[in-house]
Amino acid sequence: MLYMIGLGLGDAKDITVKGLEVVRRCSRVYLEAYTSILTVGKEVLEEFYGRKLILADREEVEQEADNILKDADIGDVAFLVVGDPFGATTHSDLILRATKLGIPYRVIHNASIMNAVGCCGLQLYKFGETVSIVFWTDTWRPESFFDKVKKNRLNGMHTLCLLDIKVKEQSLENLIKGRKIYEPPRYMSVNQAAQQLLEIVQNQRMRGEEPAVTEETLCVGLARVGAEDQKIAAGTLQQMCTVDLGGPLHSLIITGGSLHPLEMEMLRLFSIPEDSSESQSTDAL
């Protein structure tokens, strides 16, 4: 049996009791290590689970899936995913591969950012299509996701923006020379995402378009959702450029216009004090 097990969002103890039981009895346990992170590392998980974990990076999962599935027809193999196995990234390809090999599979679900963002008080059923915001480079500055934000806002729906993660990336030089040396991981912050968004807004104005989002659009920044030190900040897109939410992972919500009174009341719990962006005082938060 192939078990796809969600680890949830916080630390080692966010696995379900059912998931933990399965992890402890599987012959091999893989940890998917390229789409998200917990607040704790592999070693902490290994100690809590009482099992060695095999790190599976994108390359392995995509190119060596058969290794992962080896003997899963006669024994049990677990594939651990931060969040839910079908959250931000689907792992359909692994399941399809298993099915073709006649290997049965089971999913043990958990919270993912896709549902846990509800903790800010915005109603989950009012979210439209989710978008991803990637790190811009000097030569690659995609704006196309902004159309989806626009569609969502025109229809009164909130937009969850998943922020880029760069893990196991090679520099251009190392890539060309075929050296398997990797850059330190990078996680996009709410500040960076907001700055890129504001640039898109300005570009649209220069082209004479009316942007669907402005500096004053109400947004919510979230950091380390599900962890003990999670932070939520509600304020304008402009404020999102400077709000200090601490370490990764971050997510950003662009609200969809008119809010339910209960949504407003919840967001007020997290509102950024008026003068904090001017004074740059983190105390004020």
Added chain:
Amino acid sequence: MLYMIGLGLGDAKDITVKGLEVVRRCSRVYLEAYTSILTVGKEVLEEFYGRKLILADREEVEQEADNILKDADIGDVAFLVVGDPFGATTHSDLILRATKLGIPYRVIHNASIMNAVGCCGLQLYKFGETVSIVFWTDTWRPESFFDKVKKNRLNGMHTLCLLDIKVKEQSLENLIKGRKIYEPPRYMSVNQAAQQLLEIVQNQRMRGEEPAVTEETLCVGLARVGAEDQKIAAGTLQQMCTVDLGGPLHSLIITGGSLHPLEMEMLRLFSIPEDSSESQSTDAL
């Protein structure tokens, strides 16, 4: 501290390790019992948690929230919710009430139907606004939710339909006579939802409108997601009227038009055999 704890979707062991530890040390533990159900009852949960649970129905949560929050400023109280505390139903009101009383709160997230539906292979980020389909009566047959389905489909987004649950409902007679006698719980099946949807489609045609959904629209029916005996069936809306998915809870997805090849391939794992709706043979599934 008020702990809002998600129980996930299957049985007693779908609680997280963190959630279980909190449940075992809280002075009072409430179980929210009106928006969803697990495959096991209160007694099974009590035995596994090693704690007595206090059932909280809608009335209590809305009108007697202060009882639930009593002494939560000096001790720990847990409020258990099937799925995630911010899933289909937000429990913002309880959190706002706690905050007003100066009681800190913490959320322990879990899977909810809002993210676990990803298990059918449709990509979660392509879901638009979620709708609820309620049981029609002779005199109350709301169709307004259909506009949202239409908007989603026009924008290429899937629609998750949450199906009605009637728990602790009184008959009109008992209501008038003030007798606290309750009808047996009712859970809308995918069949019932599909039949109501088809009636709306026919009504729209009679009014000369072009319906955004037809008998041939590709849908996915899901039952007991997360449980060992979960069932998923992909087929036309017409087929959803007769497909046998077994006991509650059911959910229905109306797909958003063009699918990604990976989505198609996943749905094929769950497709209803061509002739099953004619033959009514459940074997064929």
